[in-house]
Amino acid sequence: MTHPPQPPPGDPNHGQQGQQPYGQPEYGQPPYGQPAYGQQGAYPPQQPGVGYVEPPNAPGAVPALVLGLIGVTFCGLCAPFAIAQGRKAEATADASGGAYGGKGMATAGKILGIVGTVFLVLAVIFVLLFIVLGVFSASVDSSY
Numbered sequence: 001m002t003h004p005p006q007p008p009p010g011d012p013n014h015g016q017q018g019q020q021p022y023g024q025p026e027y028g029q030p031p032y033g034q035p036a037y038g039q040q041g042a043y044p045p046q047q048p049g050v051g052y053v054e055p056p057n058a059p060g061a062v063p064a065l066v067l068g069l070i071g072v073t074f075c076g077l078c079a080p081f082a083i084a085q086g087r088k089a090e091a092t093a094d095a096s097g098g099a100y101g102g103k104g105m106a107t108a109g110k111i112l113g114i115v116g117t118v119f120l121v122l123a124v125i126f127v128l129l130f131i132v133l134g135v136f137s138a139s140v141d142s143s144y
Contacts, residue, residue, distance in 0.1 A: 057102030060089035065105045068112025076123060079116025086110025 064085035071079030089106035 055096075055099055055101040058089045058093040058096065058100035058106060060085045060092065061102030061106040061109070064089050064109025064113070066109070068109035068116060071116030072112050072119065076116050076120030079113045079120055082109050082113030083117065084113075086113055 064082050067078045067082035067085055071077075071082050086106045086109040090103055090110065093100045093103040093106060
């Protein structure tokens with residue numbers, strides 16, 4: 001029975017049979033930080049300027065949204081105009097066959113316009129009720 005030759009005592013691999021020196025990968029494994037043969041990196045390469053381009057917003061979609069927001073928050077008189085703009089912009093987006101986007105903004109503006117119009121009607125009813133009750137209480141108090 002023969003034994004394989006032993007490395008000399010001054011060799012850094014002395015006593016380590018079949019092992020690679022520290023820092024070197026074993027045969028068949030790629031070095032650290034590099035992908036294995038045939039594998040790509042974490043992200044595939046991208047071509048510049050290639051991708052999906054969104055269609056422009058339908059005319060009136062942004063004004064409908066802005067009028068709806070203003071109608072709900074500051075000035076209720078803008079709310080009915082938001083409803084009209086929203087309907088018109090939705091119809092334009094539907095009729096365009098995909099050439100116009102922004103239907104979501106138009107719908108949001110229309111819904112905000114409806115909410116703002118309800119607030120406006122409730123405010124008008126409250127003011128009228130306040131005036132009527134004020135006049136009625138003034139006429140009752142003046143009879144003494």
